[in-house]
Amino acid sequence: MEPTETALAEPELPDTVTEDVPITFTMLENGSKRGGRLLVSSNGYSYGVKNANKSSTLWRCSVRSKKMRCHATVLQKGSDFRLCSNAHDSLTERQ
Numbered sequence: 001m002e003p004t005e006t007a008l009a010e011p012e013l014p015d016t017v018t019e020d021v022p023i024t025f026t027m028l029e030n031g032s033k034r035g036g037r038l039l040v041s042s043n044g045y046s047y048g049v050k051n052a053n054k055s056s057t058l059w060r061c062s063v064r065s066k067k068m069r070c071h072a073t074v075l076q077k078g079s080d081f082r083l084c085s086n087a088h089d090s091l092t093e094r095q
Contacts, residue, residue, distance in 0.1 A: 025074070025081045038062070039074060039081075045088065047074055061088060 024042040031038025032048055039047040039059045047059035056077045061070035073084040 023083070025076075032062075039076075041074075045072070047072075058084075063088075 021042075026040050026042075028038045028040060030036075031040070031046075037049055041047070046062045048062045049057060050060040050073065051058040056075060059074040059076060061072040063070040070088055071086040072088040073086050075082045075084055
């Protein structure tokens, strides 16, 4: 039996544009390798605690090595999370 060639149909793209979904955060108490708190975002990034005091916690991107240091941060005040002005570095891979 000889192999036959079949053409794959191109999938149709939707005409509608999806709205931006807000980013949500989940805190894991023993989520880091060393047993510390870890913050995981719905868009795939993870953060470790940089600074914490009674009223707020500053989280920084967990991508940290000798060659790559992502400076993205999230500020937590109570149950409110806010992305700070530092964007993820373009080479940062999601954890």
